[in-house]
Amino acid sequence: MWQQQAFVIDAKFNAHRAQNHPNFRTLYIRRRNQLLRDYSRPDENGLRSQYLKLRTQLLQQRYNVDSISTSRSISARSSSRVSYISDTPENNYVLTWDSLYFASPPSDSSSNVIPTHQAEASRAIVGDNTIAENYAFVGVHHIFDQHRAAVTMLAFAHNDRSKLACASYDGTVSICNVTASPPIVENIFKEHKSAVTGFDWSESNDLLVSCSVDATLVLYDVSHKISLRTIPEPSNHSILSCLFHPMNNNLVVIGNNSGLVSVANVSTGIYVRGAATKVEGRILCLTFDASGRLLWAGNDKGVITSLICDRTGRINKGKRIVVAENCPITCLSWRAWISREARDPTLLVNCAANVVCLFRVSSQDGMLKLRKKFSTRHKNPSCMVRSTFCPIMSFRQGACVVTGSEDSCVYFLDIERESKPVVNKLQGHACPVLGVSFNYDESLLATSDQQGLVIIWSREKPSSKAIDAS
Numbered sequence: 001m002w003q004q005q006a007f008v009i010d011a012k013f014n015a016h017r018a019q020n021h022p023n024f025r026t027l028y029i030r031r032r033n034q035l036l037r038d039y040s041r042p043d044e045n046g047l048r049s050q051y052l053k054l055r056t057q058l059l060q061q062r063y064n065v066d067s068i069s070t071s072r073s074i075s076a077r078s079s080s081r082v083s084y085i086s087d088t089p090e091n092n093y094v095l096t097w098d099s100l101y102f103a104s105p106p107s108d109s110s111s112n113v114i115p116t117h118q119a120e121a122s123r124a125i126v127g128d129n130t131i132a133e134n135y136a137f138v139g140v141h142h143i144f145d146q147h148r149a150a151v152t153m154l155a156f157a158h159n160d161r162s163k164l165a166c167a168s169y170d171g172t173v174s175i176c177n178v179t180a181s182p183p184i185v186e187n188i189f190k191e192h193k194s195a196v197t198g199f200d201w202s203e204s205n206d207l208l209v210s211c212s213v214d215a216t217l218v219l220y221d222v223s224h225k226i227s228l229r230t231i232p233e234p235s236n237h238s239i240l241s242c243l244f245h246p247m248n249n250n251l252v253v254i255g256n257n258s259g260l261v262s263v264a265n266v267s268t269g270i271y272v273r274g275a276a277t278k279v280e281g282r283i284l285c286l287t288f289d290a291s292g293r294l295l296w297a298g299n300d301k302g303v304i305t306s307l308i309c310d311r312t313g314r315i316n317k318g319k320r321i322v323v324a325e326n327c328p329i330t331c332l333s334w335r336a337w338i339s340r341e342a343r344d345p346t347l348l349v350n351c352a353a354n355v356v357c358l359f360r361v362s363s364q365d366g367m368l369k370l371r372k373k374f375s376t377r378h379k380n381p382s383c384m385v386r387s388t389f390c391p392i393m394s395f396r397q398g399a400c401v402v403t404g405s406e407d408s409c410v411y412f413l414d415i416e417r418e419s420k421p422v423v424n425k426l427q428g429h430a431c432p433v434l435g436v437s438f439n440y441d442e443s444l445l446a447t448s449d450q451q452g453l454v455i456i457w458s459r460e461k462p463s464s465k466a467i468d469a470s
Contacts, residue, residue, distance in 0.1 A: 005052050007036050009059065016063035027392070027441060031159065135390070135400055135412045135424050137445050141458035142183040146174055151448035152384040153198055154435040157205040161439045163222075164446055165208060166454055169195035173210050175222060178444060178456050187225045191218045198241045198285075202249045209252050209266060211239035217254060219266045231269050235260075241285050247292040251313045255283025261297055263313035275313035279305045284384070287332040289345065294318070294366045298329025300381065302351060304359075306366025318365040324353035330378075331386035334361075346371070348389060348401055352381050356403050358415055374421055377407040383432050383450065391438050402445065404433035410447050410457075428455050 010032050017028060149169035157163040162179035173189040173196055192212040199210035207228075208220045215233040220226070233239055237256040245251040250267045261283060262276035281299030288295050288309075295307040295315070302325050306318030323329060331350040345361040347368055356376050359368035378385045387403035400423065401413050410433055412424035426447070435448035445457040 006055065007032065009052065009056055013059045013063055135402075137412075137424065137426060137457040137459055139458040140428060141444060141456040142178060143456070144174075144176055144183070144185065144454040145452065146185050146188060147172065147452035147454075149195070149452055150384075150434060150450040151452050151454055152196075152434050153386065154446050154448050154454060155199070155201060155437045156439040156444075156446065157201050158203060159440045160205060161441060161443065163205065164437070164439075164454075164456075165199060165201065166435075166448060167196040167199045167210060168452060170452070171196060171212070171214075173199055173208070173220070175208075175225075176454075178439075178446070183456065187222075189218070189220055189227060191220075191227045191230060192216065197239065198243075200242055200244050200252070202244055203246070204249075207249070207266075209242055209244065211242040211254060213238035213240070213257075215239060215256075217242060217252065217264055217266075229266060229269050231264050231266065231271075234271060241283055241297075243286045243288060243295075245292050245309070245311070245313065246288050246290060248311050248313075251311075253286060253288075253295060253309075253313075253315075255286055255297055257282040259283060259299065261286075261295075261307060261315060263315065265313075272313040275315055277307065277315045277317055279303075279317070284328055284330055285332045287334045287347070289334050289361075290336060294361070294364075296332050296334070296347060296366060298332050298349070300328040301325070302327040302329060302353070304329060304332070304347075304349065304368065306368070308365060319363075319367045321359070321368045323349060323351045323357060324355070327351050327353035328381045330384045333387065333389055335389045346389075348387055350378060350385050350387050350403065352378050352383070352385070354379055356387055356401070356413065358401075372415060374403075374413050374415075376403055376411060377405045380406060380432070384434050385432065386435050388436050388438060390442060391440055392442050402436050402438070404436050404447065404449075406432040408433060408449070410436060410445075426457060428457075429453065 011029060014029050147168040147170050151166050151168045154164060154166045162177050164176045164178050166174045171192045171194055174185055175187045176185050177183060192214050194212050194214040196210050196212050199208055201208055206223060208222050210218050215236045215238055217231040217239060218227055219229045221228050233256060237258045239254050239256050241255040243253045245253060250265055252264050252266050254264060255261050259279050259281050260276055261279060263272040265272055279297055280303060281301040283297050283299055285298045286295060293309060295309050297305045297307060302323050304321045304323060308316045308318050329349060329351055333348040335346050347359040347361060349357040349359060351357060354375060354377065356374045358371040360371050362369045383406055385404045387401055390400045399415050401415060403411050405411060408429045408431055410426040411422055413421045414423050429449040431450045433447055433449050437446045443459060446454060448454045
């Protein structure tokens with residue numbers, strides 16, 4: 001597809017951009033990837049092919065790069081295939097849309113892009129910082145205390161530094177502006193009659209959907225601070241998780257306490273006929289891959305079930321993966337690749353068996369293979385401890401994830417370390433830490449706990465001024 005070709009061209013020239021601003025280069029390529037992924041129209045009358053040629057020529061002129069001197073050239077073999085052609089025939093291989101996830105890289109180590117201690121270009125891109133230095137969050141930017149019960153989930157809006165949503169067992173969803181001076185709570189939605197168990201932002205951040213044990217799904221207009229629609233669960237079962245379909249934000253996938261995964265059309269307020277499947281246990285968490293084709297559901301029995309979806313919302317069962325019997329799966333997160341060292345699609349899993357697990361997605365039906373386990377304090381099945389990938393793709397040696405814990409600490413884990421994976425630990429909560437979320441440029445980290453406290457952490461050192469509480 002032309003989007004792939006455009007992304008490869010951008011990645012090829014990215015090392016030449018903003019030489020004194022490595023963070024900008026990383027953010028640029030992430031944003032470019034998202035825009036290309038979202039713009040899914042096919043090539044019309046060869047205009048995209050002309051665009052690719054023109055963009056390549058302009059970039060070559062802009063950065064004074066001779067295309068003949070590059071070690072690899074790019075050519076389109078078909079509308080769905082990109083070929084990488086090197087100077088040696090044995091290193092040639094073809095990258096298809098599906099093989100972005102599942103195909104193996106070239107076997108010749110000379111073409112391997114994994115950085116080493118001598119990889120000066122990779123180290124220059126990230127400012128030559130170590131993982132521990134880069135994630136040395138020590139300063140408390142602000143503390144929010146607007147909730148009266150556990151804040152089990154929080155998330156920054158997509159590609160937004162300031163807008164943070166928090167869901168609480170007190171039945172409310174709050175929207176905070178963390179970069180205002182001082183940070184403020186912009187709105188508190190009180191549509192639910194019982195504990196809010198989950199929420200999700202739409203791709204454009206204009207809408208937010210939340211679910212509750214009161215068996216309702218509520219859609220909000222965030223900018224106008226109003227609720228647009230309340231959709232009851234047809235069987236009056238508590239809804240424990242919800243998620244926008246990444247390729248069709250009219251559809252929201254929900255998981256309830258009877259093990260049913262179903263799809264609601266939030267534009268009409270009607271559940272999609274035939275778009276439901278029953279799995280075991282109570283569905284505590286859900287996550288999609290970027291294409292919206294694969295969905296994983298985690299339950300209270302320690303089982304992850306992969307599901308295959310289409311844009312109409314129809315769902316078919318895939319694979320069943322047992323993580324730990326009768327130990328709830330409290331959080332699932334998907335990532336296409338974490339770093340140049342970890343280039344497989346990966347699932348990050350919190351399980352109430354004192355572990356955080358990394359699984360590799362090994363097949364197109366969502367089968368998972370365990371990559372690594374990390375010990376953490378998480379045994380209480382009622383504690384919805386969550387974790388997250390660090391949002392900026394890492395060009396360092398190593399890659400980080402962040403997780404809450406029942407010991408009231410927040411842990412930064414380097415997933416590539418064979419021993420002592422903890423690179424940073426934040427201590428500021430007085431009870432189990434449940435929710436964690438980065439803003440898109442990693443300048444701020446939000447964490448929440450079982451008492452309803454939300455702490456915004458900053459990379460900056462704490463100032464001498466007292467920290468205000470909202």
